[in-house]
Amino acid sequence: MMKRRNFGQLAVAFAAAAIPAARPALAHSNGVVKAKSGYPMQETVDRIKADVAAKGIKLIDLIDQAQLARDAGVDLLPSTLIVFGNPPLGTQFLTAKPESGLDWPVRLLVFQDGGGQVWTAYSD
Numbered sequence: 001m002m003k004r005r006n007f008g009q010l011a012v013a014f015a016a017a018a019i020p021a022a023r024p025a026l027a028h029s030n031g032v033v034k035a036k037s038g039y040p041m042q043e044t045v046d047r048i049k050a051d052v053a054a055k056g057i058k059l060i061d062l063i064d065q066a067q068l069a070r071d072a073g074v075d076l077l078p079s080t081l082i083v084f085g086n087p088p089l090g091t092q093f094l095t096a097k098p099e100s101g102l103d104w105p106v107r108l109l110v111f112q113d114g115g116g117q118v119w120t121a122y123s124d
Contacts, residue, residue, distance in 0.1 A: 037110070037118040041078045044110050044118050052084045059084050060105050078118075079111040 037044040045062070052059050060083040069076035085105030093100040109121045 031124055032121055033124050034119050034121045037120055039118065041080075041110065041112050041118050044120070045080050045082065048082055048108065048110065048120070052082075057084050057086050058105075065111075077112045077114065079109065082108045082110065084108075 039047060049059060049062070061081075063081040063083070065079040065081060066076045083105050090104040093104055103123065107122065110118065111121065112118050
């Protein structure tokens with residue numbers, strides 16, 4: 001399916017910005033693809049933001065999920081959802097198949113696990 005291939009390629013391209021190796025080692029589980037970052041949390045987010053900007057893609061939003069949790073009185077390890085997209089491309093998918101709106105714009109999660117390792121994740 002074209003939508004999945006393009007979405008996956010785009011997400012991998014930005015996840016790779018956070019990984020020093022040329023090709024990220026990806027782990028697939030229950031429809032989620034994860035890649036270990038080689039950088040601390042904030043640097044990972046900053047590198048992905050810079051890569052999005054360098055490619056001329058629109059950064060739609062950064063959602064600091066840990067801050068939202070703190071505001072609700074809940075402890076959460078660092079977690080930031082990066083939302084970005086290319087409206088001319090994304091709307092082609094939406095026009096062809098409205099359900100593709102579940103995947104567009106692209107969402108890439110950057111989070112830190114209990115051991116301090118930073119990860120990127122996206123839906124396949």
